[in-house]
Amino acid sequence: MSLEVAVAVPFKHRAKERLGEGEFVVALSLDRDWFSPDQAKRLVDVAVGRGLVDEEDGDLVPRFDPDEVFVPEGFTPDESILREQSTFETALDAIVAAGVEKQRAVAAINERQRALAVTIEAAAVLVAKEHGAAVDRLAADVRGELAAAGDATDDGDEAGGADAADAAGDA
Incomplete structure (x- = not known):
């Protein structure tokens, strides 16, 4: 699932179990150049809505083990992951x-x-x-x-x- 991969990458790259939302957005927009900052914020909303991450004390905490997620070489998420699923x-x-x-x-x-x-x-x-x-x-x-x-x-x-x-x- 590309949404899970996109969410896992910032945690894996920074080797952290929790990230501030700003740090997460920077990792996806500036570090990886996958999304604009607004799109990266939208990804946070989708990930929270899908139960992939929780917001705790202003930080994002994955509800899965990012280290268990395989990131294919050259992976780039599709913008379709930003849409809300039913x-x-x-x-x-x-x-x-x-x-x-x-x-x-x-x-x-x-x-x-x-x-x-x-x-x-x-x-x-x-x-x-x-x-x-x-x-x-x-x-x-x-x-x-x-x-x-x-x-x-x-x-x-x-x-x-x-x-x-x-x-x-x-x-």
């Missing part, structure tokens, strides 16, 4: 990162969605948790979305009308 996409990526083949993950999500009559996002988070993926932040988001949906309407369409294959696109 809850479903993030959970699916976490399942795949846990070692499950993408098509099997999509099938498991669809099965869970049908069996429990929950949203595709809720099913994806449940499957991700079963595979040991760190999706606590996603789970909190899904709980909030479910609570809001329950407050807004009670039409009985809890499954949301989509399945994982639709949401996964090219799966």
Whole structure:
């Protein structure tokens, strides 16, 4: 996953377990010339949102071991990693990162969605948790979305009308 590689590089390069946001931004924008400073700040937001880093006392702390991440020679991240992924996409990526083949993950999500009559996002988070993926932040988001949906309407369409294959696109 190129997002994880891009996030790991500043920690690996500086051999630190935590970096100030400014130091992280400088590492990606000035040291590596991968992003503009604004884009590097956006990367911080995406990485926090995806649960790759936590913000602690003004520092960024990875939720994974950057030393375990392989950085291919000549690696340059694509700007597409700066876009926010949906809850479903993030959970699916976490399942795949846990070692499950993408098509099997999509099938498991669809099965869970049908069996429990929950949203595709809720099913994806449940499957991700079963595979040991760190999706606590996603789970909190899904709980909030479910609570809001329950407050807004009670039409009985809890499954949301989509399945994982639709949401996964090219799966």
